[in-house]
Structure formats: C-alpha cells, structure tokens
Amino acid sequence: MTPLRKKLIEKDKERAVKLVKEERIMEFFQTVLVNLEQQVELIQKSLQEEYKDAQQKTSQLEALFLELDERNDYYSALLGELILRATFLSMDRLHLLMARESFEAVMERIERVAHRLNLLFLPEWVTHHLIELTKILREMLRVVINWIDPTTPHSPRDDQQIHVLENRADQLHRSFLKQLYSSTDMTFQVFRQAEVLDQLLEDTIDQLEILAKRLHLILEEYKIALQPLPHYLG
Numbered sequence: 001m002t003p004l005r006k007k008l009i010e011k012d013k014e015r016a017v018k019l020v021k022e023e024r025i026m027e028f029f030q031t032v033l034v035n036l037e038q039q040v041e042l043i044q045k046s047l048q049e050e051y052k053d054a055q056q057k058t059s060q061l062e063a064l065f066l067e068l069d070e071r072n073d074y075y076s077a078l079l080g081e082l083i084l085r086a087t088f089l090s091m092d093r094l095h096l097l098m099a100r101e102s103f104e105a106v107m108e109r110i111e112r113v114a115h116r117l118n119l120l121f122l123p124e125w126v127t128h129h130l131i132e133l134t135k136i137l138r139e140m141l142r143v144v145i146n147w148i149d150p151t152t153p154h155s156p157r158d159d160q161q162i163h164v165l166e167n168r169a170d171q172l173h174r175s176f177l178k179q180l181y182s183s184t185d186m187t188f189q190v191f192r193q194a195e196v197l198d199q200l201l202e203d204t205i206d207q208l209e210i211l212a213k214r215l216h217l218i219l220e221e222y223k224i225a226l227q228p229l230p231h232y233l234g
Helices: 003-021 025-048 054-085 093-116 124-148 156-182 188-226
Strands: none
Touching: 025 054, 025 093, 025 124, 025 188, 054 093, 093 188, 124 156, 124 188, 156 188
16 A cells, blocks of 8 residues: 555544544445445456566455454444434434344445455446446445535435446346356366356445435435424424
C-alpha cells in the first residue's frame, strides 16, 4: 500500500469515528456504502487488468484483500458501537441492527469474492460475465448511496430500479449457468472457480437488495423524525 493510500484510509477512519461520536447515523451509512462501492470497483478493475504472470497477480491482489478485510471489520465494529451506544435515535433500534446484519452479509460476500480471484485464471467469457455482475453491483450501491444523500431527491422509481437491476443479474446468472454447464473445454478446477464466483456475486446482489429495503425503511423513519411536531404537540 502506498503512503498516500494509507493516509487516505486513515482519514476515512477518522471521519467515521467522528460521525459515530456525533451520532450522525445516515452520514455514517453513506460512508460505509461508499467504501463498499470502492471495494467492488477494485474487484472489477482486478478482473479487467492483465498481469504478466500469476505471481504478480497474486501479490497485487493479496494487498487489496488485506485492506478490504481491515476496513470492513473496522466499519462493522463502528456501526455496532453507533447503534448500541447512541443516546438518542430517530429510528427503530431493531431496524438499525437488521441493517447492520445486512451490511455484514454484503461485506462478507465481497471479501469472499476478492479472496477467490487470485486462485486461477479464467476464460475470457467467464471474466466478462463476472465484470458485468460487478457493474450491476456498483450501480445498485450508487442508487442506495443517492437515497441517503440529503442533496439528492428520492423518487419511487429509485426503489424500482433496485428490482430492475437485481432481475437483470438473475437473467445473466441463468444464461451463464447454461453456458457453463454446456462447456466441454475447461478443467474441473476452472469450472468450479467460475461457478463459485458467479454464485457469490449473485448472492451479494441478493443481499444488497435486502439491505436496500432495510435502509429505505430507516430512511423513511428518519424523514418522519425530522418533520416538525403538530401544533397541538409543539
């Protein structure tokens, strides 16, 4: 890791701690989601890049994996602290705990994808399919990030967009399995690697859809809490 990247990561962590201390829940959610989107982008780039040999690829990816693991664990711990220690919450604490559960499910699957990338080189058509799934995953994350951004107007069509993206991933998944199981020119190890990576990305997308639903509920609670009290209660 370069000194500049290390400095940027530490700066992100400091900002996250500040948000926790000030109980700025929605901004913290946004920070975690942006971090996840960056992680998926790095995975996508690692699939797109060409390496001279397997040793070079393994070395570069291992550094990435260590960074992913550390940041995910750190943000998950901070999220738990924020939920359990906050003195005042404008939304249901159980809903926040459920959102944390979904965050951890998405984080875990992203890490598992990253850890499998350096095991084998895959055929070009398999890599292309995996890249398409990472693009869908990034697009879904950006939609949810925009929900939480107070400067971005939210519309019911945003909810529909999540479903559209998830359905597109399902279609790609089904088409990929048909091609994979009809292929006769790959070893069992390559076949298994392709199958597992596809399923992990599909599972990540499914878990992100669940997270999106839970965050949408929290966001609606947050908006209600910000509304002024009725005159007879004010």
